[in-house]
Amino acid sequence: MKALLIEDKEYIRKGLRNLLQLVDAKVKVIGECESVKDAVVVANACKPELVFLDINLIDGSGFDFLEQTENLNFKTIFITAYEEHALKALKKGAVDYILKPVDIDELKEALNKVEQLSFSEQRKQLKTAKQVWKNENSKxxxxxxxxxxxxxxxxxxxxxxxxxxxxxxxxxxxxxxxxxxxxxxxxxxxxxxxxxxxxxxxxxxxxxxxxxxxxxxxxxxxxxxxxxxxxxxxxxxxxxxxxxx
Incomplete structure (x- = not known):
């Protein structure tokens, strides 16, 4: 499974990459990005099957990235800090996420869940999460x-x-x-x-x-x-x- 890491902090990306090597040899990291702009370019070029996506990036949100890559088919696991708005959106959408700093057991669980999920089902989850995120950030x-x-x-x-x-x-x-x-x-x-x-x-x-x-x-x-x-x-x-x- 080709994976793209989208996270604006290098040490988080490095830690996640190391954990992925430990827990699942089938996941191969094909790229790393810290901005929405770069991530859209890389995703369109490399066609990842799995994306680890931070909600808050240096030039926008993870939902901005998803909007601009709707033509691509990949599974998504969010990476987020303990933020009220972010977690409310993800939980409401039943979207898989892992908290920073990344825990190896949470990573294993998220990988197992996302592998069993269809693209269509996850699109529904992401749509719900996006709407909650938008509402939470409107006031x-x-x-x-x-x-x-x-x-x-x-x-x-x-x-x-x-x-x-x-x-x-x-x-x-x-x-x-x-x-x-x-x-x-x-x-x-x-x-x-x-x-x-x-x-x-x-x-x-x-x-x-x-x-x-x-x-x-x-x-x-x-x-x-x-x-x-x-x-x-x-x-x-x-x-x-x-x-x-």
């Missing part, structure tokens, strides 16, 4: 001074940081201030449609009206947001990629 709970506020991320236009506080601006003209820095929200928002073009801002790509090449973003409500010089190239790549999808 954010903010801890305010006197309450917990739920906001829909598809309504959040941008976040602005100032002296240890972050203000969340929604398209309903509502705003919420929390006593946390932008850094504490960057990873969470980066999994969906947000980008950080400046030290003081995180922006929802869906609300960008245009990008001025002089280094400014204009949102659909007219708000102007600066793009720092060191982040211009990265932002432009994200902006163009988002709008080409």
């Amino acid at each position: 954010l709970i903010l801890s305010l001074q006197d309450s917990f506020q739920v906001i829909n991320l598809n309504e959040l236009m941008f976040c602005e940081s100032d002296k240890g506080y972050t203000t969340f601006y929604c398209n309903s003209n509502k705003k919420y201030v929390v006593s946390k820095t932008l850094k504490e929200f960057e990873e969470r928002l980066g999994k969906v449609s947000f980008t950080r073009p400046h030290q003081s801002y995180i922006v929802n790509l869906d609300f960008i009206d245009k990008y001025d090449k002089s280094g400014a973003i204009y949102l659909k409500n007219g708000k102007k947001i600066p793009v720092s010089s060191r982040k211009r190239e990265q932002f432009l790549n994200e902006f163009l990629k988002w709008n080409s999808n």
